[in-house]
Amino acid sequence: MTPLFTSYITFNLLIFVSLLSITNHSHARQHPKTSDSLVLGLTNTRTTIKLPKQSSSTLNLKLTSSPSSPTLDMMEPLTEVRDGYLISLNLGSPPQIIQVYMDTGSDLTWVPCGNLSFNCINCDDYPNNTPMSKFSPFQSSSCVRDSCVSNLCINVHSSDNPYDPCNIAGCSLTTLIKGTCSRPCPSFVYMYGEGVVSGTLTRDTLRVHGSSVTREVTNFGFGCVGSTYREPIGIAGFGKGSLSLPSQLGFQEMGFSHCFLAFKFANNPNVSSPLVLGDLAISSNDQNQLQFTPMLKNPMYPNYYYIGLEGLSLGIGSGSLIQVPTILRDFDSSGNGGMLIDSGTTYTHLPKPFYSLLLSELESAIKHPRATEVEERTGFDLCYRVPCTNNVTNGVTIMDVDDHLLPSITFHFMNNVSLVLPQGNNFYAMGAPRNSSVVKCLLFQSMDDDEGYGPAGVFGSFQQQNVEVVYDMKMGRIGFQTMDCASSSAFQQLHKL
The missing domain is CATH 2.40.70.10 (Acid Proteases)
Structure with a gap:
C-alpha cells in the first residue's frame, strides 16, 4: 500500500484494458471481559522491507455512510504481510477462508475471485505471482450477484449520477426511481495509484469467529474481483462508508482499535496483532x-x-x-x-x-x-x-x-x-x-x-x-x-x- 490518495472513478472494461496497455512500459491495555466479544488476530508474514521504488497503493473509495445497529464486540487477529496487515474472512457456504489487507483508507471489501482463474497482471513482487487466497463463487451455494435495487450498487460506482450505470444496464428510469430494477449491478473498475481492479458487486454469507462468539452476516456485500493490475491480495475496507467491513458487521457507530506488532514478529506465526471492534475498543x-x-x-x-x-x-x-x-x-x-x-x-x-x-x-x-x-x-x-x-x-x-x-x-x-x-x-x-x-x-x-x-x-x-x-x-x-x-x-x- 502506498500513500497515493486517489478518488475512485468508475470505468468500463474497455478503458481498463487501455490503461493496462499504457502502464506496461509499554503495557497491555486491560480490556474488560464480555461474553459477546470476538477476539481475533492479524498474523505476521513480512519477508522483506518495503522499498520506496516498489510501492503499490492504497484503495480510496468515496462512499456514503449508513447507520447500523451494533449488537456485540469483536476482536480480530491481524497478520502483517510485506507492507500491511492481513485479516481472514470466512465467505460463502461452505465457508472459504480468504486473507485480505485490513485498510482504514478505503471502504470496499474485495477478494480475488474466480471459478477458473484469477488474472493478476504485473504481480512479480508476490510469491509465485498468484494471490494468497481466492474465492470461488461456484463453490458457494449462497453466493449471488448484487442488483441495481441495492444501495451498495450505487455506492460501489460512486458516480455523480448513481442511476447512470444501471440505466446503461437496461433499467428504466421509472424502476430506478422506485428502486425496483432487479437487473444485476454493473461491473465496476477502480483505478488507484499503480493498481487497477475489475469485478462485480456480490453478496454472500460472512462469518467472523471469536473466542466465544461467531458473528454472521448473511447478505454481506463485497467486490468479486477477477482481474487486477499489481493487486493480488484483496482488501477489507475499514472506512466510514456503508460498504466497509465494520459498517456491515454493525460496529461503525461504535469504533475499533488496533495494535500493530513490530517488524521482529513478522515471520512468527505464533503471535498476532489484536484488532478490536465495538464498545470494547x-x-x-x-x-x-x-x-x-x-x-x-x-x-x-x-x-x-x-x-x-x-x-x-x-x-x-x-x-x-x-x-x-x-x-x-x-x-x-x-x-x-x-x-x-x-x-x-x-x-x-x-x-x-x-x-x-x-x-x-x-x-x-x-x-x-x-x-x-x-x-x-x-x-x-x-x-x-x-x-x-x-x-x-x-x-x-x-x-x-x-x-x-x-x-x-x-x-x-x-x-x-x-x-x-x-x-x-x-x-x-x-x-x-x-x-x-x-x-x-x-x-x-x-x-x-x-x-x-x-x-x-x-x-x-x-x-x-x-x-x-x-x-x-x-x-x-x-x-x-x-x-x-x-x-x-x-x-x-x-x-x-
Whole structure:
C-alpha cells in the first residue's frame, strides 16, 4: 500500500484494458471481559522491507455512510504481510477462508475471485505471482450477484449520477426511481495509484469467529474481483462508508482499535496483532492513558479518517518544535489537505517542503556517518552507520544497537496530543551488523510532487507499530498510546502455544 490518495472513478472494461496497455512500459491495555466479544488476530508474514521504488497503493473509495445497529464486540487477529496487515474472512457456504489487507483508507471489501482463474497482471513482487487466497463463487451455494435495487450498487460506482450505470444496464428510469430494477449491478473498475481492479458487486454469507462468539452476516456485500493490475491480495475496507467491513458487521457507530506488532514478529506465526471492534475498543480501565485528537471532518471525503498535525519535535524534552504548514490540519474548498491516518500506507508521508525541513533538522542532529550508497540502492533519504555494542548472553556474543543513538521523533496533533514514536518506528536496520556498525534508514517519505489533490500527509502503518490506535466513532476522535503490542496480544490470548 502506498500513500497515493486517489478518488475512485468508475470505468468500463474497455478503458481498463487501455490503461493496462499504457502502464506496461509499554503495557497491555486491560480490556474488560464480555461474553459477546470476538477476539481475533492479524498474523505476521513480512519477508522483506518495503522499498520506496516498489510501492503499490492504497484503495480510496468515496462512499456514503449508513447507520447500523451494533449488537456485540469483536476482536480480530491481524497478520502483517510485506507492507500491511492481513485479516481472514470466512465467505460463502461452505465457508472459504480468504486473507485480505485490513485498510482504514478505503471502504470496499474485495477478494480475488474466480471459478477458473484469477488474472493478476504485473504481480512479480508476490510469491509465485498468484494471490494468497481466492474465492470461488461456484463453490458457494449462497453466493449471488448484487442488483441495481441495492444501495451498495450505487455506492460501489460512486458516480455523480448513481442511476447512470444501471440505466446503461437496461433499467428504466421509472424502476430506478422506485428502486425496483432487479437487473444485476454493473461491473465496476477502480483505478488507484499503480493498481487497477475489475469485478462485480456480490453478496454472500460472512462469518467472523471469536473466542466465544461467531458473528454472521448473511447478505454481506463485497467486490468479486477477477482481474487486477499489481493487486493480488484483496482488501477489507475499514472506512466510514456503508460498504466497509465494520459498517456491515454493525460496529461503525461504535469504533475499533488496533495494535500493530513490530517488524521482529513478522515471520512468527505464533503471535498476532489484536484488532478490536465495538464498545470494547473504546472502553477500558485505563482511558486516562490515551490521548485523543479530533477526527477532522472533510466535507468532500467524509469516509476517510483525518487528523490534524501541528508540529514535530526531535529529542525528548528539550527538542524544539518544527512548525508544520497549516494544510496538514486544514482543508481547501475541494477537500484537499489534512493528514490521513491509513493502515494501508506503509510509511508516513509529509508534504515535500516540510519533509525537506525535517531531513535538514535530522542531519543537523545526527553525527554518525552517512551511508549514501544504501540511500541510492534503497531509495530512502537518510541512512546512517550506527555503532553496535557487544553483549554476551549465555556465552554467546551478539551485536546490539542502541536506538537512543538516533533522535526520537514526536508528533504533535491537535488537542495537545504528543505522541513520541517508539524508537523502532523511525529508523530501521537495512541488514545485519558489519564492522561493529549497522546501517539504519529513516522510514519516512515525501508526498509526490505531482499530487495536487487529496491529503497533505499520511500517517502510515510503520509509524503505528507498538502504538494502540483507537477510532472512537461515538465521540469523533482518534486516541493514541504507546504500548507493547506483543504483551497486548498475549493478554487477549492471541498467542499460540
